[in-house]
Amino acid sequence: MSGIKPSGQAGFELSQPVESSFLASHEIFKKVMDSLDAIVYVADIETHEIIFANKYLQETIGAREGQICWQAIQKNQVGPCDFCPNHLLVNSDGEPDGGLHRWEHLNPLDGRWYDMIDRAVYWIDGRLVRVTIATDIPDRKQMEDSVKESNEKLNTLLKTSPDLIQVIDAEFNIAYTNEIVKDTLSKDFLGSSALDVVDESYHTLFKKKLKEVIRNRETQTFQFRDVDGKWWESQIAAISVGSGSEGAMLITRDISERKQMEQSLIESNEKLNTLLKNSPDYIYVIDNELNIVYTNEIAKKSISRDILGTSILTKIHSKDKKLFKTKIVEVTSRRISQPYEFEDIHKKWWESEIAPITIGSNPKCAMLIV
Numbered sequence: 001m002s003g004i005k006p007s008g009q010a011g012f013e014l015s016q017p018v019e020s021s022f023l024a025s026h027e028i029f030k031k032v033m034d035s036l037d038a039i040v041y042v043a044d045i046e047t048h049e050i051i052f053a054n055k056y057l058q059e060t061i062g063a064r065e066g067q068i069c070w071q072a073i074q075k076n077q078v079g080p081c082d083f084c085p086n087h088l089l090v091n092s093d094g095e096p097d098g099g100l101h102r103w104e105h106l107n108p109l110d111g112r113w114y115d116m117i118d119r120a121v122y123w124i125d126g127r128l129v130r131v132t133i134a135t136d137i138p139d140r141k142q143m144e145d146s147v148k149e150s151n152e153k154l155n156t157l158l159k160t161s162p163d164l165i166q167v168i169d170a171e172f173n174i175a176y177t178n179e180i181v182k183d184t185l186s187k188d189f190l191g192s193s194a195l196d197v198v199d200e201s202y203h204t205l206f207k208k209k210l211k212e213v214i215r216n217r218e219t220q221t222f223q224f225r226d227v228d229g230k231w232w233e234s235q236i237a238a239i240s241v242g243s244g245s246e247g248a249m250l251i252t253r254d255i256s257e258r259k260q261m262e263q264s265l266i267e268s269n270e271k272l273n274t275l276l277k278n279s280p281d282y283i284y285v286i287d288n289e290l291n292i293v294y295t296n297e298i299a300k301k302s303i304s305r306d307i308l309g310t311s312i313l314t315k316i317h318s319k320d321k322k323l324f325k326t327k328i329v330e331v332t333s334r335r336i337s338q339p340y341e342f343e344d345i346h347k348k349w350w351e352s353e354i355a356p357i358t359i360g361s362n363p364k365c366a367m368l369i370v
Contacts, residue, residue: 030054039134043069044127045086045120051129061109075108086130089120096120096128104137113141164232164252168194169241170214172207194250199225213238214246223255231259281369285357286312288364290328312368317343332356332364 033040034055041063042052048069057063063072070077070084080086083105091097101118114134123129159179166189167176174189181189189196195203202224209222219237226232234252241247276283276296285294290312300306307314313321320342331338337355344350352370359365 036133038136039114040132041069041073042123042129042131045090045130046128048080048084051123051127061107073107073109085116085118086120089118089130090128094128096122104141105134113137115140161251162253164250166194166250166252167239167241167247168210168250169245169247170210172210175241175247197226199227199229201225209236210248213248230254231256284312284368284370285359286328286366286368287359288332288362290325293359293365315344317345317347319343327354328366331366335363 030052033052036054036056039057039060040052040054041050041057043050050063050065050067050069050072053063053065057073061073063069070079070081074081085101085103088101089097089099097120099119101116103116103118105114105116106112107114113136115137117133117135119131121129121131161178161180164181165176165178166174166181168174172194174192174194177189195206198206206222206224209220212218213220213236217238219235222234222236224232224234231254232252233255234250237249237251239247239249279296279298282299282302283294283296284292284299287293292307292310292312295303295307313324316324324340324342327338327340330336331354335356337353340352340354342350342352350370352368355367355369356363357365357367
């Protein structure tokens, strides 16, 4: 180190030519550090004195060279910070270990998050120092916090959902189930096949649905019976299952009761249709405009022509039409059945029963049983 003379333990004494060269290099170093959009400072590892502070640190935090770092950069500290990384930067002999220590820190003075990089080196005067580069990362931290918050909300939703939620891969293996799956089915299905609980008669359709969902990136509905005979309905949506592999999420609910009601309704309708077809009475269903929208078989045969869409008034004698209209209004408004005798256009008398019914969302309709 020609031209550099030791000056006790305090540091080095520079010869004039070397001192001029050093000052020029220091000025270049300072300009480069001041141009960075990040905090850069150098602090003595023993005394915590700031030896160098770039312009960004001075303008954002207000710290200056000669100040103690834990006093100038932190808040309400009575001694070195308990999170100070100095001891992590040296080996057991107190020498720089040559590595970098990276961490994140929320600075209490400006309330901003920083990506911290620290390293121990020997300064030009021989002192062991910590070089710190801190990059402002509020946007990244905000994004991380948002993702964390979203994940927490999603986990809460999955845990408290009344529906069974499963994630399966393209081979039908179950990669995730929410708590209610385990509680409802009393079994942990992770790693097993989703087909294990589906009745075999629905396997082919289930496979087809899953392939279509993954291929078209769409959502489909699938109803099936399980191996115990219960009915379920699943909403199947395409998702990625780790490492970009394709899979699906199934949101499933028990529809056994609904299916039973549907079957009961079908059976009731079948019985009603049988009753209407075999009834010896003529049956007409008329809307609120008194147009015929249904007739049973015996009514059709008696007329030998299609009268659907025509007015029921065309079958009633002119003198009874006004009273008939009044009866219809009374029946549909009061929702009660009424007997009614009338004369038809052929001067033949009929005894009938008029009952209120609803067609779709229209409650002003009636059934005429003659």
